[in-house]
Amino acid sequence: MTSYAIIVAAGKGARAKRDKDQVPKQYVKVGGKAVLSWTLESFLTSDHIDHIQVVISASDDDLYQTVLHATQDNCHLANLAKTKLLPPCHGGSTRQLSVFAGLQALKNARPKDEPAEIDHVHIHDGARPFVNNDILQRCEESLIRNRACLVGMPLSDTIKRTNNLEEIEVTLDRTNLWSAQTPQSFQLPFILTAHEKAHAEGISDFTDDAAVAEWAGATVQMVEGSRNNIKITTQEDLTMAEQTLGQFSSALLTDIRVGTGYDVHAFDPGNVCIIGGVAIPHDKKLKGHSDADVGLHAITDAILGAIADGDIGTHFPPSDPQWKGAKSDIFLKDAVRRVNDLGGKISNIDMTIVCEEPKIGPHRPAIREAIADICSISINRVSVKATTSERLGFTGRKEGVAAIATVCIRLPEYD
CATH class of the missing domain: 3.30.1330.50 (2-C-methyl-D-erythritol 2,4-cyclodiphosphate synthase)
Structure with a gap:
């Protein structure tokens, strides 16, 4: 069995840009490295991941090269990248189309003489740098029994629904409500077929891959993630990540x-x-x-x-x-x-x-x-x-x- 990761990094991330940032959020430097570098490092160093497919925008080739250069400066990461990191592919106009491009790249990169029936794939946001090896292990364990699983956290806040005037209409029961994170993990043949079917039918607006799996008839198992496993979406998220990763980075800067x-x-x-x-x-x-x-x-x-x-x-x-x-x-x-x-x-x-x-x-x-x-x-x-x-x-x-x-x-x- 081979475990793959698709890291989706083809978006523009305008909401997380600060005045000084002229690049998409996944390339903004926090703690001395691009956000995408931190995310990529988590997958490179995980013993649960064999190969990594990064999906980038066609206009970000040069930016991605800077991420690769940073990886090459660390001998340990450079050696891992040689065996794990596949050439990047270009994404589409929606997240679903970008994931589809990543799956097609994996399909073409896989050895033709190896069966794919038991292979796994973990689809992850490039701007979610706090994923850890424990989360990936829980996903791998879930895929032994399930075709699909979704990392998330049970909601702890009280949830209100408002009308168009932002007036509260009802307080919702938060029991059994989860906030979705990534990775979203699947048995590779299943999710590849599901995406190909959606693409053939002209559907391209699913906001996550669990929705594609549900549409294709699968039951998606929830897997506990981490409250730290946030996606950088706003400037406030970027500031928090900069503080956290900056402290982590400083602890490692011992030369x-x-x-x-x-x-x-x-x-x-x-x-x-x-x-x-x-x-x-x-x-x-x-x-x-x-x-x-x-x-x-x-x-x-x-x-x-x-x-x-x-x-x-x-x-x-x-x-x-x-x-x-x-x-x-x-x-x-x-x-x-x-x-x-x-x-x-x-x-x-x-x-x-x-x-x-x-x-x-x-x-x-x-x-x-x-x-x-x-x-x-x-x-x-x-x-x-x-x-x-x-x-x-x-x-x-x-x-x-x-x-x-x-x-x-x-x-x-x-x-």
């Missing part, structure tokens, strides 16, 4: 790295200096191929040093004309992305600006805020200091500005 960065830029004729992402009025500017932001350059190199990934010149060579005059937040955001792709997080940033002029003190709050915003961390994790060199050296002669940065990063332990 502490420290990097240092140092940068220098000379003065040139001008009227403003860009330091730490802030334009500071001055009778000179800083000379450089990009906008010459000495502060952001030092922080970028400190991050790259902490993750042993070259330096700013490695990824953005000054010989490349496309970076002429570029804003330095591009470089820093790329370094932060590299940390995120490793499943890590920036713990804190400490930067010192060395110069006689311009005066940094009045602009320090704005610089801290700019760095925190670029790095997507709390301003309480950003320190900015300023000092002079007591009129010694090139900074003492007012020939330019230097910056020194130290960054602490937390990463997962790797094999």
Whole structure:
């Protein structure tokens, strides 16, 4: 018997988007990883799942690749993915059509010489990252006796039915009422045939697979899920997941790295200096191929040093004309992305600006805020200091500005 999982991740998830999110909810990062990464990890590490079919939108191929890259950065997950993870397929305009696409992909991927009569399939929402191995085990046990089962929880709240004016009409008896979750699990031949029949008859608006099974004549067994096994639907759900997964992720980030960065830029004729992402009025500017932001350059190199990934010149060579005059937040955001792709997080940033002029003190709050915003961390994790060199050296002669940065990063332990 082979157990498959179909992870449905083809939706757009507009209700869960925050202003800063430009991607569907399943690709929003919480706890340093995309929601879909957490969901996928639960199935990869489960000893009840043999193969996984992910269903994505045709417009999300690049986003899904970032999920795969994050998986490859963990040796254990990478090895599991090699044996369990099937190539993704593209979903349809409704959830039912997306599941149908996943089932067809499984049908085509299965070895032709193996009987399918006893195979199982667990169909799960990509934006439901809190599924666990115990739930999957209960589903597997149910499928020994039943063609179909549905994970859910008995309702504990009192249920009211209202009219169109939101006036209460009746209080319902909550006895025997359950809230449905996923996975929804089936004997594979049965649910495949049921979906094919519904597709042939032009029916595409079933909201879950248990409804398809009921329509096809099966009795669906309820299996207890977990109150934590929520689907991320709203911004409030996303905030809760971020808190929960963030704490879980932090507990696993035990590889502490420290990097240092140092940068220098000379003065040139001008009227403003860009330091730490802030334009500071001055009778000179800083000379450089990009906008010459000495502060952001030092922080970028400190991050790259902490993750042993070259330096700013490695990824953005000054010989490349496309970076002429570029804003330095591009470089820093790329370094932060590299940390995120490793499943890590920036713990804190400490930067010192060395110069006689311009005066940094009045602009320090704005610089801290700019760095925190670029790095997507709390301003309480950003320190900015300023000092002079007591009129010694090139900074003492007012020939330019230097910056020194130290960054602490937390990463997962790797094999």
